[in-house]
Each structure stands twice: as structure tokens, then as C-alpha cells.
Amino acid sequence: MTTTPTRASSFLGRHNLGTVVGFEFIRTIKKRRFWIATLAIPVVMAIIFTLVFASNSSTRATSEAQKNATLSFTYTDASGIIPDAVATAMGGHKSTDPDTALADVKAGRSDAYFAYPANPATEHVKVYGADKGIFADNTYEAVAKQLLTIAAQARIGSPVLTAAAGGNVTVDTQTFRNGQVAGGFGTALPPLMFLVLFYVSIILLSSQMLNSTLEEKENRVTEMILTTLNPTTLIVGKIISLFLVGLVQIGVFLTPVAIGYAFFRDRLALPDVDLTSLVFEPGPLLVGALLLLGGFTLFTAMLVAIGAIMPTAKEAGVIFGPLMALIFVPFYAISLILSDPHSAVVQAFTYFPLSAPVTAMLRNGFGTLNTTEAIIVIAELFILGTLVLRLAVHLFRYGSIQYSSKLSVTKTLRRTPPELTGK
Template identity: 45%
Template sequence: MNPHNPNRHNLGTVISFEFRRTVLKPKFWLISLSVPLLIGVVVGLIALSGQTTAQRVESQDTASVTFTYTDASGLIDPTVARTAGGTPVSDAAAARAAVVAGTSQCHIDYPKDPLSQPIDVQGKDLGLFDSSRYNAVATTVFTTSIEHKIGNPTLAKLAVNPPDVQLATFADGHATAGIAGVIAPGIFLVLFYMAVLMLGNQMLNVTLEEKENRVTEMILTTMNPTTLIVGKVLALVGIGIVQGLVVGIPASIVFGLLSGSMGLPEASAGVPTLGSIPIDAGAVAIGFCLFLFSFLMFTGLLVAIGAVMPSAKEAGNTFGVVVMSMFIPLYAGSLLVSDPHGVVSQIFTFFPLTAPVSTLLRNATGGLYWWEAAIALAILAVCGWVFLMVGVRLFRTGSISYGSRVKIGRALGWTTGR
């Protein structure tokens, strides 16, 4: 007897071949690296847009505007209005007509009751963005006049702009991360979508490739079908982890470096952070496990689908249905977040096809108990194994059905036929 287990040798060969075949392709790295690059570009554009908006607002505040105004409220301080470039008039209709005719830049009507009536502003069109300086001038004149009437600038500013509030939350005697804590565990939800959408076709082709190339009989004469498919699935898991690291690490670094300019709230004292992003080790660990087991479950499901279908074209239609099941929990996302322990949330959490997104979303928002995560992981593991074994059985019995779809009941021995 051969002292070496040939199945073990074949398994390593399959894993190595499938992993290297994908990872060594320039297309794999081009797609994988383009995602964090795109994330960096988007975050950079957001930060640049914030700076540009702030500069535009500042320039609008300092830009000179000449205007006429009427004051039915009696609240406008003439000195403040004159300093801002305003001239009081008594005939509002004539002032508005002058703006329409182009002989006046702007006219502002301050109503008798500003609490229930809007300030009416008419001005010469300065473009989509620059025309908003009229609103800034009208508001500034009004608030500054109110400050002068109150007599205490601090009280006046507090009456118009309430003070900032810094919130610190605690659970079981420990500081919690707050809303910014969603980012770190939420990355795994993004990675899961990316993994399935980017590797979904490869999952389907685990069994379809050999069938379409009509080399199944040759392969099965030297290799057990279980070894073949398990090896391909493990290779895909490795590819998914590599892709997750390639996307996740640069994205985390970019978010960490630019989080200060993204307006994220500060984490509570005692919460570990990456830049300004709080890191909850427990939520991150659960998120990683849910991502891994969810990926395995969907891989097993797509392998089974591929074993039934005669071609990639027909399998693609079924793949669309599977992808739809991934997006269904997003439509109920507000319910999953606001009522994470309700009946609907529990159904979404423990139903295999909706469990991945539901559990990853609830884990990111802090609404997933550890025992719920444990049950969901068990369901995902069992379903993944069942799907994979069914796929192996279907591939073994229907691998030479090149031109027609495999009869599931007959292949599994549930029905008989000629």
C-alpha cells in the first residue's frame, strides 16, 4: 500500500492550483487594488469638497453686497444694515422692480412676524452657488441686529446657536464607541458584498468549468469529486481572505488618516482607536467570523447551483436570485437597527440566505447579542456544509450531463427514473 494518502496530495494540488491560477492573474490585483484606490479617491474628494465649501462660505461672508431693505418688524438695526451695505427704502414694490430691471443688486423684505413669516430676498442672479450670499447677508444682518438689541453677545449667540454637546455612553461599566464604532465592524459587511459580487462567477464555475470543457470524466478517473470541490472551495476562501486584506487594510488606513476631516464624533475616553475610528475588539472579531462563515455558506450554495446547471449562462440567472436575497435585508435595514430583537429581525437573522447581511449589520450597529451571533454562526456553518455536500453529490452523479440540467431529486436518490 502507498503510505501516503493520495486524496490529501490531490487536495493540496487542487488548492494550490486554483489559488495560484487566480492570484497570479494581473486582473485579480487590478480589480482588488482599484477598490481601496477608489475609496481613497472618494474620501479625498469628500474632504476636498468640505474644504472648498468652507472657503466658499467664507468668501461669501466677506464679499460685499449692496442691497435695499424694508423692515416691518422693527428689529433691524440701521447701523448694522448700513455697515453690511444696506439702504432702507419705503417702497418695497419699487425696490423689487429695480432688482428685476437690473438697476439694483438685491432687496430684502424683513416681515412683521419673523417667527411665522419668511424673510423675502430678491437679487441679481450670481450663479447657482454665489447667489446664496444674499441669504447669508440677510441672515447676518438680522442676527447681528438681535444681538445688539439683547445687549449681551454671548446670550444672543446662545439663543441662535445652542452649545455643542459631547456625549459619552457606557455599558456594563465600560465606555462604548458611539456611532463612529459602526465603521470598523461595518467594513466586514462591505467586504462580504464585494467578495460575493467579485468572486460569485468563480464560485459558480467551481463545477461548471470542467463540465463545459467536457473533461469531467478524465478528472474523476484520478480524483475523488469531494476532494476536487473541497479543494476548489478552500482555494476560493483563501482568495477571498487575500482580497479582503487587500481591500480592508488600505481602506482602514485611509479612513484612519482622513477620519479627522470627515466630521466623525470623537470616541469616548478609554475606547481604543485607529486615528479617530474607535475599535471594538469583540465586534471586530465577531464580524470577521460572520464574514468568513457567510462566505463559506454562499460558496457552498453557488457550488450546488453550478453542479445542477449545464452552462454558466443558465447558472447566471439563478445567481441573480441569490444576490437579490443578499440585498433584501438592506431594505429592512432601519427595522434591523431600530428594533434588532424584534420578530422580523430574528427571522432575518436566522434564515440562512438573509443571515449574513442581517447579522453583519446588527453586529456593526451594536444590536447583536453574543448568543445570537453563536447561533447564526452555527446555522451558517451547517448550511454551508450541507450545500457543499449536496453540490458534491450533484456533481458526482450529474457531472456528465453536459447538455441538460441535472435532476436534483434523481441525483440525490429521492426519485427513480430510467
């Protein structure tokens, strides 16, 4: 049985692709600096979580201690709100002479003196106390407020009115869209997770992608590699391997966040998100996934092209920095994106290739990206991503062995690729 050249080259291409993916992946994860950089984020987050945990625990304990502290204080009450029994239970003694009460504090015969005005809603409560240090002095204000709060609740005499006056009520809000119950933020959150993944993947992988395409060039070994590998196979292999490396990094990055949220949410003052309220709508989720893949494809292709043109990573950084900054530009107009998604500025951000992924994912999450707009943006990202990737491979073929100067894009585009000439 004879194997045709086409089938043989296809088999070798698949074999070489697997070799490139395995080599690049293993080479990256075996480097000590990779794990130092990867573990640095969760280690720093763990340290921050520990400090916040300890700080919040200490603050909460101090706040409760200050609020419930027992002081020997005197007070005057021009408002007539505070019952004598309530003040006495907290260690207070009513005074009829403000000057004498203040003199006792200055002389050290009393811990504090609280002067309640006739209208505490519009006038300031005066608090005088013996200096016990910057933090301990906060006890006076806490006790003064606590006494007034308890007195007001006692005056109202109704738990229902007390809860209403203090705003301690629970509100259930239900909205409708097209006659159906809308999910609110529970509907927006799942599609917005694709935006988070996009940022994480770009931030974690972009520098590695740029350095990966320049590493062989700086080591002067590219010409030897290209004698056995097709440039397309090499580039695609690098992209796949870096994608796998990114999954490892994302997993390591999210682990401390998940642990902190699951077990220490209250202590770390993290927002309490009711996962049962999340609504997973197939349409927005599919659009979000396609926008993520399309945006990743486009930015990856552009980084490969930059690596093919520039001779060193240092020179590539001149273009790399502004390119990465462009993905954050839509957040400067986020209020406009959310409030007026059909304005000219938002429409420009939606269709401009470098800002399209972020803007479209934001609008998709908040339900302002219609089906037609989604199809146009997704098609734009994949088409441009494919074209830029083909251009990047073409540039890499000629720029990978140009070590001393930047590759001329216009001159390179005039050249005919060897696969089209048969050479």
C-alpha cells in the same frame, strides 16, 4: 519502512491540495481581466473622490465668498433688529421707501434690496436683486441671511447666549447597561465590520466561485482532472484559492478608502469617526467572526452545488441572482430589526439559513443577540454549511461531466459514492 495506503493517500491528498490552491490562485491573478475588474473599483473611487474633492473645495469657496461678499444694497427693517452700523459695514443703506428701493434695483442703480419683515421667524424676508446668473444670484440670499445673523448676535450681546441660541454646544452622553457604562455606537461599530466583510467577500467572490466550478465543465476537461484528483480535494482547493484571491481584492478595494479617510476626510465630506471611542468587546467580536465564517461557508457550499448541477454559467445565473438577492432582504426590515428584535418577523430572519448571517450580525452589533441565540445560529450555519458542502462534492462528482443538461439531484442522491463501494 513501508508506507500504508492510508498514509500515502493522505500525503498525496495534501500534496494535490497545495497544487490545486497554487494553480488556481496563480491562474486567476495572472489574468488581465482579473486586474481590470479588481482595479476598476478603486480607479472609479479615486475619480469620484477627485471630483468630490474639487466640487467641495469650489462649493466651500463659493459659499464663503457669497456669505462675505460686499454688495451695494438697500434695506428696510420692520423688525428693528438690524443695527445701522452693522448694515453699513456690509455695504447696506437703510431706506424708508420700499417702492423707491425696488425701483432702484430694477433700474440698475442698486445691486439689491432686502425687505426684512416685522417677524423674520414667521414671515419671509424679501430679496430683490439684479440678475447675474443662476449661481451668482445666490449671493443675495447669503448676504441677507448673514446680515440678519450678525444683527441677532449683536442684539444678544452674549457669546454664551449666542452659542445656545444657535445650537453650537457640545453634548457628552453617557449610557449604562447592567450597571456598567455602555460604549454606544463605539461598541457597535467593531462587530458590524464583520457584516461589511461578509458583503464584500460574497460580492467579490461569489461570481468567481460559480465560474470556477463551471469553467472546467464548459471546457470539457473535468473528466481528465478527476482521474488524478479527488473531487473533495479539487473543491476545497478552489475554495481556499478564491479566499486568497478575495483577500487581494479586498486589500485593493479598501486602499483608496483608507487613503481618502486618512488624508482627505474634510474635503470629501466623509464622517469624522473618533477611533479612540471604539470599544472592542471580546464576546461580540468572537460571535461576529464565527457568523462571518459560518455564513461564508454556507453560501460557498451552495454556489459549488449550483455549479455542479448546472451545465453552463448562463443557466446557473438563473439561480445565482435570486440567491444573492436573499442576503439583502434583511435590510428591508432593518428598522424592525433594530427596534423590535424579538418580533416574529425578525426571529424568522434570524433562523432562516439564507438571511441568518446578515440578521444575526446586525443584532450582534447592536447588542440584541443573546448568547443562546448566537450559539444556535452559529451552529446552524456551520452544520448546514458542512452538509451542503458534502452534498456539493457528491453532486460535482457526477455533474461535472454532464455537459448538455442540468443534473438531476434526486437521481444523483440515490447513487453510492465510489469511496463507499471501494471502486
